[in-house]
Amino acid sequence: MKSTGIIAAIAFCCVMWITGPFPFQIPKGFPPPVYRFQNNPRTKQGFELGRKLFYDGKLSKDGNFPCSSCHQQFAAFATYEHRLSHGFNNQFSFRNAPGLFNLAWEKEMHWDGGINHIEVQPLAPLLDPHEMAEDLNQVIGKLKKDKDYPALFNRAFGSPGINSQRIMRALAQFTASLVSADAKYDQVKRGTAHFNVYEQKGYEIFQQKCAHCHQEPLFTDFSYRNTGMESDSTLNDFGRMRITGRKDDSLKFRVPSLRNVFLTFPYGHDGRFSTISQVLEHYNSGIIPSATLDSSLRNGIPISNDDRFYLISFLGTLTDSSFIKNPLYGDPQAGVRDTPPVDVH
Amino acid sequence: MRKLRGIPFVALLLMVFGFQKNPGVQGTTLIIQFRVFIHGEPLLLNKKYKNPFGETFEISRFRFYAGKIAPVYADTTLKINISPAYHLIDFSDSASTAIKLSAPAGTYSGIQFQLGIDSIDQYRGAQSGDLDPIKGMFWTWNSGYLSFKIEGYSPVSNQPAQVIAYHIGGFRYPYNTVWKIRLDSTNDVPFQVSGENKITIEVAMELDNFFDNTNPLHINEISTCTTPGLLAKKISENFTGIFAGLTIRNYP
Numbered sequence: 001m002k003s004t005g006i007i008a009a010i011a012f013c014c015v016m017w018i019t020g021p022f023p024f025q026i027p028k029g030f031p032p033p034v035y036r037f038q039n040n041p042r043t044k045q046g047f048e049l050g051r052k053l054f055y056d057g058k059l060s061k062d063g064n065f066p067c068s069s070c071h072q073q074f075a076a077f078a079t080y081e082h083r084l085s086h087g088f089n090n091q092f093s094f095r096n097a098p099g100l101f102n103l104a105w106e107k108e109m110h111w112d113g114g115i116n117h118i119e120v121q122p123l124a125p126l127l128d129p130h131e132m133a134e135d136l137n138q139v140i141g142k143l144k145k146d147k148d149y150p151a152l153f154n155r156a157f158g159s160p161g162i163n164s165q166r167i168m169r170a171l172a173q174f175t176a177s178l179v180s181a182d183a184k185y186d187q188v189k190r191g192t193a194h195f196n197v198y199e200q201k202g203y204e205i206f207q208q209k210c211a212h213c214h215q216e217p218l219f220t221d222f223s224y225r226n227t228g229m230e231s232d233s234t235l236n237d238f239g240r241m242r243i244t245g246r247k248d249d250s251l252k253f254r255v256p257s258l259r260n261v262f263l264t265f266p267y268g269h270d271g272r273f274s275t276i277s278q279v280l281e282h283y284n285s286g287i288i289p290s291a292t293l294d295s296s297l298r299n300g301i302p303i304s305n306d307d308r309f310y311l312i313s314f315l316g317t318l319t320d321s322s323f324i325k326n327p328l329y330g331d332p333q334a335g336v337r338d339t340p341p342v343d344v345h
Numbered sequence: 346m347r348k349l350r351g352i353p354f355v356a357l358l359l360m361v362f363g364f365q366k367n368p369g370v371q372g373t374t375l376i377i378q379f380r381v382f383i384h385g386e387p388l389l390l391n392k393k394y395k396n397p398f399g400e401t402f403e404i405s406r407f408r409f410y411a412g413k414i415a416p417v418y419a420d421t422t423l424k425i426n427i428s429p430a431y432h433l434i435d436f437s438d439s440a441s442t443a444i445k446l447s448a449p450a451g452t453y454s455g456i457q458f459q460l461g462i463d464s465i466d467q468y469r470g471a472q473s474g475d476l477d478p479i480k481g482m483f484w485t486w487n488s489g490y491l492s493f494k495i496e497g498y499s500p501v502s503n504q505p506a507q508v509i510a511y512h513i514g515g516f517r518y519p520y521n522t523v524w525k526i527r528l529d530s531t532n533d534v535p536f537q538v539s540g541e542n543k544i545t546i547e548v549a550m551e552l553d554n555f556f557d558n559t560n561p562l563h564i565n566e567i568s569t570c571t572t573p574g575l576l577a578k579k580i581s582e583n584f585t586g587i588f589a590g591l592t593i594r595n596y597p
Contacts, residue, residue, distance in 0.1 A: 039470070116488040119470030123478055123485040136479045164479050168471035243487050245520055245574040 022047060024104070027181035029189060029217050033104035035118050035176050040169040042177070045156040048332070050174030052152065053167060055331045058142045059122075060132035061088050067122065067171075070097045070131070073324055073336065076260035077101060077178065080340045083271030088133035093125075094235065096271035098256060099264045101180035101323060105218055111253045111269040113224060114243045119172045123164075136164050143167070178329060180259055181217075184317040189217070195317065202314025205307050212296060213255045219318065224252040225294040228287030232270050239269065250292050262319045276315060280308050372447030373538050376545040377414065377456065379434050379442045381407065382589075383552045390437060397557035400564045402499035402509060404552075407436040408482060409493035409584075410461050410475075414446060417455040417527060419535035431462060433475040433482065448544075454535040455591055456546060460584065461492030461523035464516045487573065489514055492522045493584055495555075501565040509564055513581050515573025522573070522581035531590045549589040558583040 022044045026033060040046070054071075057063040070085035070093065071077040077100035079085040084092040095111050109115035115124060125131040126139070143149040143162050154160045156170055187193035195203060206214075215221045224240040231237060231251060240249035253269045267273040273282065283301040287293070303311070323329070330336035381388040388394075393403050412431030426449060435441045462476070467489050472478075482491045491514035498507045515522045528548060530536055538544060556562045560579040570576050 110486075114487040116468055117470040120478070120483075120485070120488050123483070127485050140479075163473055164477055165471040165473040172470070244517065245515075245572075 024177065025179070027179060027186070027217075029186075030102075030181065031105065031218075033176075034107045035104040035172070037173070037176065040119070040172060042173050043156065045152070046170055046173040047177055049152045049156040050170040050172065051329070052332050053171055054174050055333065058146070059126060059134060059139055061134045061138070064088075065132045067125065067132075068331065070125070071100050072340070073329055073331075074263070074340050075099065076180065076263040076320070076324055078264040080263075081265065083266050085131075087131040088129065091130040093128075093131055095237070095269050096266065099260055100175060101178045101259060101320075102218055102257065103178060104176040107222060108254075111256075112240045112243050113254055118176055119168045121175070122168055122171045139167065140164065178323075180320040180323040182322045183259065183320040186217075186320075188317070195314075198310055198313035199317050200314075202310035202312070203317075205310055206314050209301050209303065209307070210258075210311075214258050219258040220255045222255065224249065224254050225297075226251040226290065226292040227253070227283075228289065228293050228297055228300075229268060229272070229282070230288045232272070235270055237270065248292060251290060252292060258315060259318050260320055260323070261315050263324065276312055277308060280311060372449055373540055374543045375446045375448035375538065376543070377411075377444045377446065377458075378545055378547045379411070379444075379550060380547060381436060381550045381552055381587075385551075388436075388552055396564065397553050398561070398563055400499060400501045400556075402497055402501075402564055404495060404497040406494060406496040408480075409434050410482065410490065411444065411458045411526075412462065412466075413459040414444065415457050416448060416451060416453045416538070417457050417529070419452040419454045423451065431466070431475055433480055435480075448538055450539045451537075452535045453530070453538055455527060455529035457525060457527040459523060460526055460581075461514070462490040462516065463523050464521075467516050484514060489516055489573070492524075492581055499564045499568070502568040503565060504568045508568070510569045510571060511580055512569075512571040513577045513584065515577050517573070520574050520578045522577055524581065524585045526585060526588050528588055528591045530593050532592055536593050544593065547592040549592065550587045551589045552587060554586040554589070555583050558586045 022042050024033075024037065024042055053059060054067045057066045057069075059066060060069075065087055070079045070087075072080050074080060079097040083096060084094070085097045087093055098111070103109070103118055106118070107116075109118065109121050110124070115121045123136075126134055127136070140162055143153075149162065150160065153162045153166055153170075157166055184193055184195075184199075188195055213221055213223065213225065226239075229251070238250050240252040240254075241247065243249070256264075256267075261267075261276065265274060265276070267276070267279050273279045280303050283297070284303040285300060287297050287300045289298070325336055327336050383394050388404065388407075390407070391403055391405055393401055395401055410431050411434055413427045413429060414432075415425045415427040418425070428446060432444045433441060434444075476483075476490065478485070482494060483489070484491070491512055493511075493513050495509075495511040495513075497509050499509050500507055502509050504510070513522050530546075536544075556564075559582050562580060562583055567576070567580075570580055
């Protein structure tokens with residue numbers, strides 16, 4: 001009996017040594033995540049494979065548009081300084097690329113909530129003719145022919161073979177691991193830092209005027225709301241209605257997280273606001289009434305110039321610089337680039 | 346004494362496992378063969394036909410999901426074991442049109458299955474096999490599997506290149522396109538499924554009923570439907586009507 005126990009222990013250690021223990025840490029104060037790597041146990045090999053795929057142009061039709069072309073680490077994985085992102089054949093994406101972080105807590109993805117599971121999310125940009133414009137068979141073919149991928153898939157999933165499920169699951173191991181929970185705000189909550197007086201005042205105003213929708217600690221309540229933005233006549237984007245087919249959902253978009261908000265400009269589903277100040281002014285004076293306007297915005301949100309100064313001070317504490325510099329999340333070839341490159345538009 | 350005390354325990358074990366070895370539980374091979382007809386004739390892909398409204402059309406692609414297949418027992422009090430699997434029936438791949446199952450023994454009055462993927466199974470993330478998105482039955486911008494896909498051409502189509510495309514899906518209330526289909530046997534009611542028989546059940550699908558049904562579908566009015574919603578739901582109602590019946594064939 002004793003020897004079988006020892007053998008079992010050794011076998012367990014061997015397996016852990018090969019696959020690598022890779023526990024997912026839930027930050028203190030965060031709720032339980034929605035995605036818990038069910039049916040897709042998180043391993044170092046799976047994570048690294050997902051990371052390689054995320055940064056690999058092979059996933060796009062012409063090789064120029066890896067996931068990371070629109071989701072840049074220095075912009076908290078949004079597209080830096082772009083209303084809409086660039087895709088295949090000089091096209092724009094339909095919506096502003098959101099930052100990618102704390103995705104394991106998201107029940108639905110996209111501005112309209114059309115994606116119901118993190119594992120199927122990458123299919124949307126991959127197959128969208130305006131974005132990566134690729135075909136699943138093509139991607140699988142390219143990866144099978146690659147000199148490294150067959151072995152990497154074998155190692156990550158314990159048997160040879162490349163299929164769409166494995167590609168999506170590897171990507172989910174990477175993207176669900178992008179946790180941002182070390183901004184100054186988090187340090188203050190953990191008692192290792194203090195807000196200065198402006199930030200503190202801004203935090204109080206935030207709790208009073210913004211936290212209703214941008215709920216802590218994820219800074220969103222994941223609801224869909226019409227925030228009084230007129231539809232752009234070229235995009236004709238009516239948000240959530242496209243998914244549910246319900247008139248009540250016209251012009252409703254998901255409440256975005258405000259974490260890393262200094263890095264994810266421009267703002268809004270179509271990137272129409274270049275600065276936080278413009279967003280605040282929109283709530284103060286720019287709300288356009290319509291049938292589905294959120295009931296909390298009927299009179300706008302009065303934000304004085306003083307409020308604006310304090311709020312912006314507070315929102316700066318949501319920037320997680322260790323997240324954008326974390327080498328675990330960077331390009332496995334090029335390493336981390338935590339500032340926007342000067343030669344890229 | 347010690348050994349003796351063990352005997353009732355062994356007997357109990359034998360009883361338990363003995364019951365489990367009931368040959369009926371092991372299952373009989375049941376083959377469900379789907380066939381599409383038009384005006385009673387077998388449908389050929391890429392061949393011109395007229396629908397009941399006189400509109401000329403041809404079908405180039407015809408696929409649907411059948412899943413959660415289960416017996417309908419003559420004795421309605423029996424508990425039904427539903428096979429959780431989904432099968433993509435694709436009429437351009439004849440092998441996919443016959444589902445081979447291991448079915449529990451019993452007296453059946455028919456079978457039931459689900460058209461499309463239900464709201465529980467729509468949330469399972471990346472899938473493989475018949476549910477692999479590579480099969481072209483998954484919407485990437487509005488996560489969800491189609492229930493069925495019918496594509497082709499018609500000179501009366503109002504779309505470019507005379508295309509007709511019915512990509513019908515949606516699993517959320519009230520525009521749910523997932524249906525439970527129950528089919529009773531027409532020629533042999535009820536029928537025995539037992540260990541000795543290999544049984545083929547032929548499910549006839551009559552395409553006329555797709556057009557001429559609760560919600561008449563005129564190609565020149567509705568040449569495409571590619572999003573979930575009321576129209577998709579109505580078209581899916583029509584689709585449920587194309588399952589004309591079961592024919593049982595016993596092979597000793």
